[in-house]
Amino acid sequence: MSSRVSRRRFIAGLAAALGGAGTRPALELSAAPQRADAEKPANNYDTLAKLASNENPYGPSEAVKKAMSDAAKYANRYMYPDGGIAEAIADFHGVGSENVILGAGSGEILKVADDTFLRERRKLVGPSPTYESVYLYATNSNAEAFEIPLVKARGYAVDIRTMITVTLQNYRDVGLVYICNPNNPTGKIIPKNDIRLLVDSIPDEIPIVIDEAYHHYVDNPQYEESIHYVKEGRNVIVTRTFSKMAALAGMRLGYGIAPKALIDEMLPFALYSLNAPVKYGGVAALKDKAYESRVRQLNKRIRDNTTKELVTMGWEVIPSDASFFMVNVGRDVGSLVEDFHQKGILVGRKFSPMDEWLRVSVGTEVEMNRFIRVFKELLGARKT
Numbered sequence: 001m002s003s004r005v006s007r008r009r010f011i012a013g014l015a016a017a018l019g020g021a022g023t024r025p026a027l028e029l030s031a032a033p034q035r036a037d038a039e040k041p042a043n044n045y046d047t048l049a050k051l052a053s054n055e056n057p058y059g060p061s062e063a064v065k066k067a068m069s070d071a072a073k074y075a076n077r078y079m080y081p082d083g084g085i086a087e088a089i090a091d092f093h094g095v096g097s098e099n100v101i102l103g104a105g106s107g108e109i110l111k112v113a114d115d116t117f118l119r120e121r122r123k124l125v126g127p128s129p130t131y132e133s134v135y136l137y138a139t140n141s142n143a144e145a146f147e148i149p150l151v152k153a154r155g156y157a158v159d160i161r162t163m164i165t166v167t168l169q170n171y172r173d174v175g176l177v178y179i180c181n182p183n184n185p186t187g188k189i190i191p192k193n194d195i196r197l198l199v200d201s202i203p204d205e206i207p208i209v210i211d212e213a214y215h216h217y218v219d220n221p222q223y224e225e226s227i228h229y230v231k232e233g234r235n236v237i238v239t240r241t242f243s244k245m246a247a248l249a250g251m252r253l254g255y256g257i258a259p260k261a262l263i264d265e266m267l268p269f270a271l272y273s274l275n276a277p278v279k280y281g282g283v284a285a286l287k288d289k290a291y292e293s294r295v296r297q298l299n300k301r302i303r304d305n306t307t308k309e310l311v312t313m314g315w316e317v318i319p320s321d322a323s324f325f326m327v328n329v330g331r332d333v334g335s336l337v338e339d340f341h342q343k344g345i346l347v348g349r350k351f352s353p354m355d356e357w358l359r360v361s362v363g364t365e366v367e368m369n370r371f372i373r374v375f376k377e378l379l380g381a382r383k384t
């Protein structure tokens with residue numbers, strides 16, 4: 001499918017980080033396909049089972065589609081009327097509209113956070129692998145990252161304690177801490193006690209971004225949404241998106257919730273370049289609880305059936321709380337992704353250093369049956 005590009009990334013060596021000895025530059029890694037490439041549809045796009053980008057396979061709800069088509073009449077206007085989207089988000093979370101920043105996807109909020117908080121303190125701390133764009137945006141601005149490996153022995157958990165240690169040992173240089181909950185690509189949650197430990201341990205002047213792109217899908221007593229930290233006045237920026245549960249990835253709407261002081265710092269870096277229909281669609285999506293609950297249940301049932309089948313065939317799967325999961329295919333996934341594509345299925349790319357783990361988005365039942373059929377053709381049962 002899309003050609004891979006490798007780009008120079010500056011990654012801090014963990015050993016150096018723990019020793020506080022600065023960063024080790026110039027590890028050359030294979031990174032995500034560049035966006036222009038990733039967005040180019042394959043010719044047969046509509047016929048493919050799209051299990052590569054954690055999109056919602058069901059499309060937006062009827063209420064959202066109606067709100068967007070009713071708003072098409074504002075296509076000739078720049079900013080207003082805007083459906084009251086910022087106020088609707090603020091009301092939804094019980095915060096003020098001064099606590100809300102909007103973006104063309106939550107990806108924009110991550111970029112804005114990098115641009116804002118990595119200007120003077122040039123180091124970002126986060127897990128690895130995780131949602132990679134936060135590192136790419138930092139690198140593009142010549143900032144550097146301490147990427148803290150997931151803990152294999154704990155089922156690829158985010159290593160909150162090492163993140164805290166590295167941040168404290170380098171606190172004069174660290175401008176931003178990032179976590180993703182549940183984490184992409186593993187689908188694993190960070191337990192609420194770990195988040196509390198992180199928030200309580202990081203010095204007040206360093207903002208923590210908590211990316212909750214997939215929070216709607218979680219059904220786990222150890223999980224907690226983090227917006228209450230903003231209400232407590234902690235330096236936390238929670239990012240949310242309408243691309244996943246609300247199925248508006250192509251329409252581009254996301255937001256951040258943070259204390260007013262952080263929002264005020266970020267606003268000059270935001271584009272506020274949102275299209276008129278998606279603002280109305282976003283307001284309708286916030287209200288459509290029935291749609292959300294239907295998709296959550298479907299996702300859970302289809303994900304759990306698919307992963308059970310893989311486990312029955314002998315393959316190792318990381319238990320997921322999200323709309324995707326990882327399966328260990330026992331070989332480098334690089335060429336396998338292309339093999340799946342040849343058979344009409346788009347699956348996730350490689351997430352180094354988890355080179356043998358394939359990330360699969362949860363599609364419709366029909367798509368997942370197709371996936372299992374092709375998986376059997378390509379890989380069969382695990383040889384022991």
Ligand SMILES: Cc1ncc(COP(=O)(O)O)c(C=O)c1O
Pocket residue numbers: 053054104105106107108131180184211213214240241242243249253254
């Ligand atoms: C964890 C995570 N955060 C943020 C994003 C950005 O999504 P968007 O810009 O569409 O809101 C994604 C997209 O896949 C994601 O997986």
